[in-house]
Amino acid sequence: MRIKICGITNLEQGRAIAQLGATALGFICVRKSPRYLLPETIGAITSNLPPTVSRIGVFANTDLPEIISIVQQTQLTGVQLHGLESPQFCQQLRSQLPDVELIKAIAVKTSDSLDQTKIYADVVDTFLFDAYAPQQLGGTGKTFNWELLKGFTSPRPWFLAGGLNPNNIQRALKMTQPDGIDLSSGVEQSPGNKDLHLVANLFKVIWKKEYEL
Numbered sequence: 273m274r275i276k277i278c279g280i281t282n283l284e285q286g287r288a289i290a291q292l293g294a295t296a297l298g299f300i301c302v303r304k305s306p307r308y309l310l311p312e313t314i315g316a317i318t319s320n321l322p323p324t325v326s327r328i329g330v331f332a333n334t335d336l337p338e339i340i341s342i343v344q345q346t347q348l349t350g351v352q353l354h355g356l357e358s359p360q361f362c363q364q365l366r367s368q369l370p371d372v373e374l375i376k377a378i379a380v381k382t383s384d385s386l387d388q389t390k391i392y393a394d395v396v397d398t399f400l401f402d403a404y405a406p407q408q409l410g411g412t413g414k415t416f417n418w419e420l421l422k423g424f425t426s427p428r429p430w431f432l433a434g435g436l437n438p439n440n441i442q443r444a445l446k447m448t449q450p451d452g453i454d455l456s457s458g459v460e461q462s463p464g465n466k467d468l469h470l471v472a473n474l475f476k477v478i479w480k481k482e483y484e485l
């Protein structure tokens with residue numbers, strides 16, 4: 273299972289979290305987020321991470337040339353689209369960045385929200401199902417109704433996101449069986465400042481092993 277820790281803001285924490293077992297790290301490229309990082313800072317972190325860790329840039333309603341420019345500056349291996357990007361936009365991005373994993377976030381409000389997967393299935397690699405919050409695009413710390421995923425088959429591999437933490441992860445995995453999980457505020461002391469003890473606890477709960485910090 274893939275484990276993505278999102279909203280990394282410094283190299284020390286990024287390396288420690290990769291060392292603990294995260295398979296992907298997320299970097300917020302949305303200017304109004306408290307976890308926003310400049311491309312230069314992302315590049316300085318990504319160039320010092322183990323090569324096996326996926327580096328995902330999180331964007332929301334950013335235009336195509338800007339995404340492409342940031343990916344080229346920062347050695348991102350994936351782009352996560354968290355806004356109202358259309359399937360046509362995803363298609364264009366994919367043709368410009370064919371080797372970059374394209375993840376489309378879907379805010380899950382009702383079971384109808386999941387129907388969106390049909391129109392994006394051919395133009396993205398992966399989905400990320402997150403909580404719907406009217407005022408915030410992501411990193412909300414809110415869960416959604418996981419029952420909505422019962423009986424749903426995604427046309428692409430998918431991450432479960434939204435309000436996950438070491439206390440609810442076992443229940444979430446049991447109920448939803450995702451291909452990956454994505455956590456941000458549930459393993460933080462404050463926005464952008466990850467709590468390594470909470471991250472170690474997450475891995476302990478998932479894999480039933482002790483981790484040294």
Ligand SMILES: O=C(O)c1ccccc1NCC(=O)[C@H](O)[C@H](O)COP(=O)(O)O
Pocket residue numbers: 278279298300302305306307330331332354402409410411412413414433434435436454455456457458
């Ligand atoms: O994290 C942010 O600040 C953010 C801002 C704008 C768009 C997306 C953002 N985060 C996207 C993520 O992938 C988060 O990990 C995801 O929403 C889950 O967050 P949380 O509920 O805090 O675990």
